[in-house]
Amino acid sequence: MNVLLLLLVFALIPQGEDLRELSGLSQEDAASTTDTDSFDPLNPQFKKLLYRTGTVDSAVIREWVTNESTEAISSFATNPADHRFHPVSIDAKVKSIRRFDYPPEQARNFLSGFYVADCENEKGESFALISRSSVASWPVKQSLEEPQSIRFDGFFFASKSVALIGETDSTPIPILVTRRFSWHPERTYAELGVDAAKVALANSGVDISLLDIVKSRKGKSIGSRETVCFWQMLAASKNVRLPADVDRVDFSTMLRSPIESVGSAASVQGRVRQCVPVKVSDPEAVSLLGTDTWYQLTIFPDLKGRPIQVATRDGEHEVYQNAFPVTVCVLNLPAGLNQESIVGNVFLCDGFFYRIWAYPSERTDDSGLYGQPSPLVMASSLTEIESTAGQLQTMLGAMLLAMAIAIGFVGWFVFRSKKAVTRDELPDKIDTW
Known part of the structure; x- marks a missing residue:
């Protein structure tokens, strides 16, 4: 036999x-x-x-x-x-x-x-x-x-x-x-667009050449052509903790330079408004991730009253007033929290910027956007931001001081170019298409 x-x-x-x-x-x-x-x-x-x-x-x-x-x-x-x-x-x-x-x-x-x-x-x-x-x-x-x-x-x-x-x-x-x-680049190459974040991803099994496909999908839903890269980056985010001195792209940079930022280290802070567990059915993906469930968080950064204009395909634009979603993908929630208790808390999300994607939304169905655009971040860590009474007092004092400084220098601000852009400023209009 x-x-x-x-x-x-x-x-x-x-x-x-x-x-x-x-x-x-x-x-x-x-x-x-x-x-x-x-x-x-x-x-x-x-x-x-x-x-x-x-x-x-x-x-x-x-x-x-x-x-x-x-x-x-x-x-x-x-x-x-x-x-x-x-x-x-x-x-x-x-x-x-x-x-x-x-x-x-x-x-x-x-x-x-x-x-x-x-x-x-x-x-x-x-x-x-x-x-x-x-x-x-x-x-x-x-x-x-x-x-x-x-x-x-x-x-x-x-x-x-x-x-x-x-x-x-x-x-x-x-x-x-x-x-x-x-x-799989082994060191940084500025001329090839390889920074420390991409080397870390490559060392964790991410095929960096697949980022070209991700870039071509700007403003679209997650498609079959990019699923391999999506799973690889999500799996890598679990194991990679970048040093503090590695440059991160922030929320405004994700919006201003979404193509250039694909695969970069990223950091964004916001309040969690939704947490959805996502089941994985692909056996290869389950093996790669080490789990059959990951979590999709929708967080809203504090825009400090600034509007965001998103260009539509018909040449018009949709205005978002002080509310714009960021999608955060994470394999594990912080200890002691579940999909219900995490909602409403403010977190600092550190990881990697994937791209701007679009998901179904009633608002965008009526505006010609063909989906709600949102920066998508693969989170390596979620750090809860505490708001104690002492911290609130400190923040209030800082706000009063900032107001006094602003009044004293109002003349200087008048003469600044309206086109000047700093790391914390938002673009005048976002073209997600």
Whole structure:
């Protein structure tokens, strides 16, 4: 019985020619692909493989990968026919990246071109990685200041000279094809938009390249294209506690510079008006988060009487008077509090800014906003702000002193430019679309 079971398990593991099946290409496709000529972006087998990478989930590819296909870049170069179209899962360093665009008659909406990354694996073996996407902040057609760590799942195509239009033929190297690669920067890179917060997220498992997708979703509901990043950031927020000296974006910065602030450390204070537990049904997400429930808090910062104008799609604007919601996602509520008792309290929320999103609202249904815009923050910590009688007296005294100072300097304020913006000032109008 045990022998039969072992034979059955062995039969279910992809072997030899079966490894090619996942690529969707046939034995005839493999036979017609050679390794003696230069790489041709219009090669029909290559285009099939590039298209296939967009339809196969990375997790599925990893299930098919063997130890041999993860390690032996050198064997791809010496015996390419034996590995044709086999699945791969590799950690590598990218040294530079180029872009190829198909001619208009060859381009399709789903595939207008691709990127070619010059890579090395952990053994220092060189190969070319062709990807349908890249990182928006990476320079094209020039070397990166420092090789960047990536991981990808894809397929081996061939061993050829990778010379694009206008380039000189080079030594043949293995060519691997993927839909996309994950990026986990190991230190800050100002020129690539990587600050201390993003390094901390990367060290906690967040694929920083996914932030490009998040940025493209500004002003929309949370969609399926970004769920991986959403879960990764929510999981990371549980473990990451950034030092106090790391710059945080505040409420006004989230509104003024929402795209630039995606993935940045964030801090916002406000009164909790709603707390909703959210159940997670995706088994992979539950495993990543370590729980099947997280909490969505709606808090309202103190706008100090200032209105917020939100631009609508028809060119008009909706005015919010001293009340604008911030959405806070957190895995655990503070000790001693539940979803009812937390409502009404003021908290300082420290964590990471995700993006401005939109959720259904009766008010916005009538105003042309197509959803209530709200900054969304992944909270690492919630600190309750106490309001004792002594603190209230101190605040009252400070307010009286501030009023006296304001009266004394009223002339100076008159001559200030109305366009001057400080960290605490709100923008004149928010364009969430």
